[in-house]
Amino acid sequence: MIAIEDLRLAVALSRCESLSAAARVLNVSPPALSMRLRKLETQLGITLANRDARRLSLTADGERFAEESAHLLEQLEALPESFKQHDERLVGTLRLAAPFGYGRQRIAPLLARFAKLHPQLCLHLDLRETPWPDRHDSDAVIHIGSLNDSLWIARPLAHNHRWLCASPAYLEQHGVPSTPDELACHRCICIRENDEDVTLWHLSKGQAKKTLRIEPALLSNDGSVARRWPSRGWASSCARSGTSATPLPAAGW
Template sequence: MNHFPPLNDIQAFVMAARQQSFSLAADRLNVSPAYISKRIGLLEKHLSVRLFIRAARQVTLSPEGKVALLWSEQLLETMERMQAEINNEQLIPKGKLRIVTSTGFGSHFIAPIISQISHQYPKLSIDLELLDRPVDLISEGFDIELRVGGELPQQMIAKRLATNQRILCASPAYLQSQGTPTQLAELNHHRCIGIRERDQTDGLWHLNSGTKQTSIQLTAPLTTNNGSVAKQWCLDGQGIMLRSIWNVQQEINAGQLVRVLPQYAQPADVYALYPSRLETSAKLKVVVSKLEQALNQSAVTI
């Protein structure tokens, strides 16, 4: 025997053994008696034994059939429990979920949403890791990556959660001292603050104006991989910064920062990346849905 017998054969055998009749088994399974006879015949051939002692009006188990029935019933019960567990997993959010995203976005937006989800689904355990570097979901054991901007890996499933863009901004003090640029090329004569985003090439900004994309190489006397540090430098009058609108909207509304060259922006939508389809996991489906809903209801435009 070099492979496992088909499950349909085992189901037909168990029903016939319980009913002690091929015809009654056929009625219970809503198939023909010929189908039951064929499936059992194939199973007997596969196992190289006779499972039934056949009489005119009924069938009884052979000694080998009694052994086969014991194990077949256990097998079917295990399969039923497995299916129930899978269905349960698809319906009830529970277990552990590892999420990774960038430090600024994660602490500012994602952490409060995760707290709400945890209150609503107490059986769900969420590990939120904040990393300002590229990650490999599979090898590092993450279930979801929340990415702001950048190219999307083809081997992952990606769902857009919210629209977002990066804009140019500076402090009023800097613009009063150094002047406000009116053309993109003028940035080469200004102090710019470099932020090593995970999807950014150091010193190179890709900006869109309508459908046209322009790239500009900059000399940035100050560079960091931390968005909060970059924003503080910008507020201190150190130069012009390219930053997600969700991160600077409050300061712009308060007049602490001013948008520069408003005709230019860099698309940086928020995506959830995950290796398996949402339908296979209730915890994955619920968290992605809640994140999408909360981000789109946020008071800050992202």
Template sequence: MPLNDIGLLRFFVGVVTAGSLSGAARAQHITLPSASRKLRQLENDCGVRLLHRTTRRQSLTDEGQLLYARAVRILDDLEHVEQLLQHKNENVTGQLRVTTPISLGRRRIAPLLARFGALHPELQIQVALTDTVLDLVDAGVDVAIHLGGMDDSSYISRPLAPNHRVLCASPDYLRRHGEPGQITDLNRHQCLHIGLLPQAEWRLDDQVVRIQAHLAANDGEVVQQWALDGYGIALKSIWDVAQDLKAGRLKQVLPGHRSPAAPLHAVYPHKHHVAPRVHACIDYLAAHLQRPDEESW
């Protein structure tokens, strides 16, 4: 089998990733007839059919699945060799795409990434702030910062720093409505929830409290501002509210109760070889993310 064209292997992996021949043609900036010729050439070289194709969908044959798995490994190994030859283990270069929750990103992650980028002038860093959990491969993300890990074997999750959530409200709200004395008292208060549905479950210690949110939003900063403006009680990451608690703009509610730990994690796709820039970025964040000063409030 005269299969010796790395370009055809890259093309085939692109076809599988795109989900269609036309999608691969667009992604690789070639015409659909050219893409069809490449696929026929590869199947002729292999001597087997690699794809089942209809007008609506495509699927891999058994031989196609085998070739795809091996091609990904071969291309991964080739990239690793190229990195070694270009001394990329010493020089952090290329593009690095990072996603992070909005509040945490603005307050903590983005400033650190700017400093990291200043240390590596040949590195281009792109930061996307979102509270939505993305498919990292589909979105082309190298590293995602999460509050808590991800139970997905296709990702590697590395802890960066401790984190838990705290109940908090403005002093003005607590003067007007009083402070809850126990967890069940939350049902009588105006609760602020991160999410699009007003119904939510808050976990504190070993208890689950079902709340009906007075206000709900899918943006953590909006919810935090509502709490600062005196509209209710919010359950927020200590990383987001530590400074407001320290300054007295917010006050912790039910301080004897905590939500389960949800450490900050760096999550990245599981690959045979991970680019040095990814490891360097994660190492930098782990070294420079400081624990919020909880003893001062």
């Protein structure tokens, strides 16, 4: 079997004018190099070089073998780097901050699946009331709402749609509002997930849009808590889809 040292020997012979010069390049003695060359020629069954005391010249077979040897050595040297470039494994620690409700319901399940794909990656999920990028203990932050600071690099992940909901028990007791303005007379629930004004509700129906100010009867920074309140008949809320409350009809507008 041809060894890497045989390939380097052939390349050195092609670049040197004598056995002595090739021996210096390979850091071996001329007699050891000459013995190695004879052994390789015997193994291949061909003559690789014509040599005398002063001069060395490769045969046609020797030139072809030296060319192929140089090509193989280049491939071997590039092999480790090629594996580094195509290695998609993630290693290290990733720290992620997210709001309580959205982080618990949406981000935590995604991170669990992501961890299975990258078992060498350690994931930290920090649930906060108002996670902001200016806290440098996180690699990435999930922020709900607009990001006013232009210094941060932001990418939209999903739309956070909300629905105006109330429990059947609440509607039976307090009636169904026929217009958005009547919400001012109802007990409303707000979810505070950032520093935005949560008492200012933006409603839409098709192309129609309505903004109104409400006085919350109940307010929480935890979405799961705010979703339980309407289901118990305590008030109406502007909640995400998937709740057990009844969406309110938008009659009259």
